[in-house]
Amino acid sequence: MSQSMASRRQRYWDLRAAGNFIGGGTGAGLIITAALAAAMGAPFRLALAIGLGFVAAGLSLVWLEIGKPWRALNVFFHPRTSWMTREGIVAGGLVPLGLFAVATGSTAAAIVVALLAAGFLFCQARILRAARGIPAWRQAEIVPLILATGLAEGSGVYLIAGAHTLRWLALALLAGLLREAAWLAYRAGLAGTEAAARSLAVFDAAPARLARGAQLAGLGLIALALATGALGVTPWGVAVLAWVGGALAALAGWGVKALLIVRAAFTRAAAIPMVPTRGGGGSRARQASRP
Amino acid sequence: MTRYVMVADLRRCVGCQTCTAACKEGNATPPGVQWRRVLDLETGTYPDVNRVFVPVGCQHCANPPCMEVCPSTATGQRADGIVTIDYDLCIGCSYCIMACPYDARSLVDRTEYAFGEAATAAEAARADRRTIGVATKCTFCAGRIDAGTARGLVPGQDPEATPLCVNSCISGALSFGDIEDPTGPIASLLAENQWFRMHESEGTEPGFYYIWDKGKL
Numbered sequence: 482m483s484q485s486m487a488s489r490r491q492r493y494w495d496l497r498a499a500g501n502f503i504g505g506g507t508g509a510g511l512i513i514t515a516a517l518a519a520a521m522g523a524p525f526r527l528a529l530a531i532g533l534g535f536v537a538a539g540l541s542l543v544w545l546e547i548g549k550p551w552r553a554l555n556v557f558f559h560p561r562t563s564w565m566t567r568e569g570i571v572a573g574g575l576v577p578l579g580l581f582a583v584a585t586g587s588t589a590a591a592i593v594v595a596l597l598a599a600g601f602l603f604c605q606a607r608i609l610r611a612a613r614g615i616p617a618w619r620q621a622e623i624v625p626l627i628l629a630t631g632l633a634e635g636s637g638v639y640l641i642a643g644a645h646t647l648r649w650l651a652l653a654l655l656a657g658l659l660r661e662a663a664w665l666a667y668r669a670g671l672a673g674t675e676a677a678a679r680s681l682a683v684f685d686a687a688p689a690r691l692a693r694g695a696q697l698a699g700l701g702l703i704a705l706a707l708a709t710g711a712l713g714v715t716p717w718g719v720a721v722l723a724w725v726g727g728a729l730a731a732l733a734g735w736g737v738k739a740l741l742i743v744r745a746a747f748t749r750a751a752a753i754p755m756v757p758t759r760g761g762g763g764s765r766a767r768q769a770s771r772p
Numbered sequence: 773m774t775r776y777v778m779v780a781d782l783r784r785c786v787g788c789q790t791c792t793a794a795c796k797e798g799n800a801t802p803p804g805v806q807w808r809r810v811l812d813l814e815t816g817t818y819p820d821v822n823r824v825f826v827p828v829g830c831q832h833c834a835n836p837p838c839m840e841v842c843p844s845t846a847t848g849q850r851a852d853g854i855v856t857i858d859y860d861l862c863i864g865c866s867y868c869i870m871a872c873p874y875d876a877r878s879l880v881d882r883t884e885y886a887f888g889e890a891a892t893a894a895e896a897a898r899a900d901r902r903t904i905g906v907a908t909k910c911t912f913c914a915g916r917i918d919a920g921t922a923r924g925l926v927p928g929q930d931p932e933a934t935p936l937c938v939n940s941c942i943s944g945a946l947s948f949g950d951i952e953d954p955t956g957p958i959a960s961l962l963a964e965n966q967w968f969r970m971h972e973s974e975g976t977e978p979g980f981y982y983i984w985d986k987g988k989l
Contacts, residue, residue, distance in 0.1 A: 491869070493866035494870065547866075548904075549879060552844070555843070555863050556842050557847045558861070559845045563867075565843070566843040566867065574943065613837045613974055613976075614874075618870070748875045749873050749875065751811050751826060751874075751970065753813065753826060753968070757781075758984065758985040759781035
């Protein structure tokens, strides 16, 4: 019997876990966008409610994944070091206060909820960053990537919800550009990490290329909608471009996250810096690790 | 202070997997779950190649990343350095599995048997339902250590107080004991041989040492 040293794809977090990062990212991004709308005096309650729905859906999915769902409250036991506990605590404030803001229409409450949503998204990013067994998540650039992706998804969904004015198009474009920059930085970081070679191969394969294509196409459509809107021509054209661009921005983010959590998450391979000296052979130092 | 560690002499290990079998038999782990594994590694490039057998499992780190991320505090650490899991607290989120750089943890969602749908007599007698849906890993046979030390036995020297994998090792590749005991065999082994620890750069301070040559570091 022989056991390989190669890294293997983690098999414990599936699409339900990915759903938590998808729902949490999109929901947090949408809540932040809705709070900006509230601060500018625009309607925000529907977007805020939808954002909370995304967050709740994500948390429900992860609840379905854990091995002992009826012990779920134990998740709150370790705030000192666990980002998962911190995520749970922030969610515990986010959801009820969010419902209060939706019910009352309070701008102040909406802004506080947005701050909590930003904290929630940050916790999700740090959950991945703290996973030392998965080099693709351990990468420092994962934090800005998760933050920017959440903002891009949320502002994209806000466009779908019918907000096609220039300011929301500009916000979605900015978030998309931030995500693009974060993605490039993340890829560059991975390329410099030998242990992440198999993850890079996943990101070079067809599904990831499709998600990336959707991301760039969405970005282009949002830019086109912004330009068309600025020129003041074909309002219906702006609406269509914004809707499709927003949908692509969200779908691309979901696809990349699903790949990141489920397909590109490989464990660290065993690594031995020295091989044993046996028989008459001399000692040799040799890097024996390989992805 | 006591800190129990394991030492694997890579010059001695022949990859027989007896330790794997002893662990599986002793801890009644389910199909597909092995707390003690022996990796069969190929290194180098033809014709200058090596084959190395590397026992792996929970490294009982001094700074365990699994404990840091555990949201329920189910993962803990004893005063003697052994990293533990409280099966009654664990929620089965698998986050500790993602945090372990040594791929040492497992989780099974349902009871499975080695030979189909029905449990063998041994499986029926030894099934521990508490381990379904929660993370599990090598315990350094903490129960044996505790029972042995309560009787005045010395872990690593008296078989009844020593992990099963160490007892079963046919080549004497595995050793166990208190690294803080300056006169103990572990201190001597590490002083007289060159060793490394895996993924040292992670700062986990693993309690698993790999000897690769004689002489001081």
